[in-house]
Amino acid sequence: MIQTAAPGEFTHRCAKVSFDSIYNITEDLRRGRFSVVKKCIKKDSSDEFFAAKIIKKRHLQQALNELRVFQLSCKHPNFIKLYQVFDLPTEAIFILEYAKQGDLQLILELEGYLEESQAIHITKQVLEAVAFLHENKVIHLDIKPQNILLMEKWPSTEIKLCDFGLSRILTNQCLLEISGTTDFLAPEVVNYEPLTYATDMWSMGVLIYVLVTGHTPFGGTTALNTQSNIAQCILDFPEDLFEKISKTCIDLIKNLIVRIPKHRITANVSLKHPWICSNEEILLKNSFDYENNDNDNNTLLSTINNNQYENNNN
Template identity: 35%
Template sequence: MPLFGKKDSGKRPKSKDTKELNKQVSIEEKYNLHGLLGTGAFSEVRLAESKDTPGDHFAVKIIDKKALKGKEESLENEIRVLRRLTHPNIVQLLETYEDKAKVYLVMELVTGGELFDRIVEKGSYTEKDASHLIRQILEAVDYMHEQGVVHRDLKPENLLYYSPEDDSKIMISDFGLSKMEDSGIMATACGTPGYVAPEVLAQKPYGKAVDVWSIGVISYILLCGYPPFYDENDANLFAQILKGEFEFDSPYWDEISESAKHFIKNLMCVNVEKRYTCKQALGHPWISGNEASSKNIHGTVSEQLKKNFAKSRWKQAYYAATVIRQMQRMALSSNSSGSADGHSSLNTSTATTATATATDNGNGRNCVKDAEGEANVGAIKQSSSATSAPSLNESPHADIKNHQRISPNCSFSGKAN
C-alpha cells in the first residue's frame, strides 16, 4: 500500500523481513509495543517485541502524520533509501506499517553504544583498531555508493556498535539527509559543520565524494581525539574547511604512522578529482596491509575524546532510567506469565547500562539540529561514566562545542535539491 496515498517507486531489498507498507495489517497484530525509548519533533521510538518470535526485540519509530504534514517527502525519501540498502554494517529498516494517523518503521535494535563512548571505555586502543573500524565504514559506504545513495551526514554520532560485545561490528545509521543520485543534482548545503566537505560549503554540485571527506574527518579524530577543523565562529570554521587547512599537531601525532597520515590526506583532499573513492581508500596499505601501528594510543585519544566530545550526562541518565524501567517491567511480566517457547522477554543485564534517545531524521524537521544532538532511531546507547571529563590544558581544541546540523533550509544553503 503506497505511503501517504502516493506510489512508492523505491527499490526494496529482497528480504523476507521487508514487507510492503500495509494499511490492512495493524502493527499491533505483529508486535507488542512496549515502553518509550525516546521522542523527537514528529515521532517517538518504542521498544517492540515480535509476536511470532517472542524474545526478538526491535525499535519502532512512530511518526505522527498530522505533525509531519507538509513534510511527507522527507520521510518518503528516507524510507526509499533504507529499502534500497541491505548491508551488515547498515541499520536495517525491516518493515513499515501505516494507519490513518501514524506511520511505523520497524528497525533493527542496536544496543552497543556510540563509537567514541566505546573507545573511551576500552583499556587498549591502537591504529590497527582504528583501521579496522574505518574499513567497516568504508565497505558499507562503498556499497551505499554502488546503490546510488549518498549519506551526506556521516559523523561519529551516526556510527553505532551493534552489540556490547568486544568484537561487535560497527553500524551506520540516520539516513534522514541521504539522497539517491538518480533523483537529481545535489547542490543543497546540508550535513554537520566540521564533517561537511568543501564543495558542499561552496554551494557547488556534489556527489559521493562528500562521504569520503567525512570519513577522512572521522579517521583523523579516531587517531588523536580532536577534530581537524575547529573554530567557535562557523564562518571561520567554514573558511578552514574550504581551504582544507589542518595539521598533524605535535605531540598528539608524533606516534602516529606516516601511512595513517597519508591515508587521511587523500581522503581530505579539497580537489574532488584527486580525492580517494571508497574503493581506493579500501586499497590503501593502512587499511588493507600491515602499515597500521600496534602501539597503544588509548591514553591520549581517550582523554582528548572526553575533553572535546563530552555529552550531556543528565540526558543520558534520564533515558537510561526510562529504558531500565521498561526492560525490568518486561522481564517481570515474562517471569510471571512465561513465554510459550521458554524465552524470557529481555536480558536485563544489558538494560542496566543502556540509554536511548530518538531522532526525527530528514530534511523536513527544524532547519538546524538541536545543539546537544540526538541519538539515532533503533539505537540504545551504552552510557559511559557519569563523571565529568578531566580538563586537559594542552588540548588543541579545548571544550569544543557541539556543532549544529545543517539542513537544506538553512540560511546559507544553495538551491534545493
C-alpha cells in the same frame, strides 16, 4: 506516505495491524532533526527488541528517501535492517534492527579515541558500506560516529551504518544541499556547490581523524567558525595528537580531506590503502615521525602503490 510513492513501491513493507497491537515502547534511544528513535519490544516476546524510528509526516521526503535506501541496503551486511513500516495519519514508524551495544560515539566518549587497530576494524566496514552505496548511485551525506551502530560487544564488533534521512540517489541533475553534521561537512556542502560521491569521502577522512585522535580537524568555537575552517581546508596534524599515529593513517586522511572533490580517493581505492590493509605489528613499526612530516607533498602514495592510486583516480 505510501500513497505519495510509486504505486506498490513500499506496500510489501506496510503493516496491516496497528503498532500498539504488536509492540510496547520501553525507552528513547536517540533524537534527530527529523525523527525520534525508541526502543520497543514485541508483546508476545520478552527478549525480542527492535528500534522504532518515528518520523512526522511533515518530513515526508526524508522518510521516502530513507525507505528507498532501505530497499537497497538489505542486500549488504553493514546496514541496519528494516523489518516493517507503519503508515499512520500523522507519522510513519519504521521497525528497525536493534543495536544493543549502542553507537560508536558512546565508545569515543568513554575512551577518548581508538587504537589504530580498532579504528581500522571500524573504518574498513564503513568503507565497504559506503562503496556499496556509491556503486548503487547513493550518497549517504551524514557519515559520523553517531550513525555507526555496534552489533556486538566492543571491540570485536560488526558495525552497521544507519540513518539514511539525508541520503540521496544521484541522477543527472545537479544535487545541491546544505545539510548534515557541521564537523563532518565537506567544503562543497558549506559553499553550496554540487555534491558527488566524493562528498562522503571527505566525511570518511574526518571520521578517521576523529577515531584516532578524539578531535575534529576543523572544529571551531561556533558552527559558523567551523564552516569557515572547512571552507579554507587548512589541514593540520598537531604533534601532541599525532606523534604516535602511523604514517599510513595520516596518508589516508590526506587523500580524503582534499578541497577539490575529484582529487579525493574513492571508497574502493581507500579499501586498498596500506593503512586499511595493515595490521597492528606493522603499525607499531611504522609509528609517525612528526619531525620528518613537514612536507605535505611527500605522502606515502609517492612510494607505495603509486601507479595503482594514480590509475584509479584518473
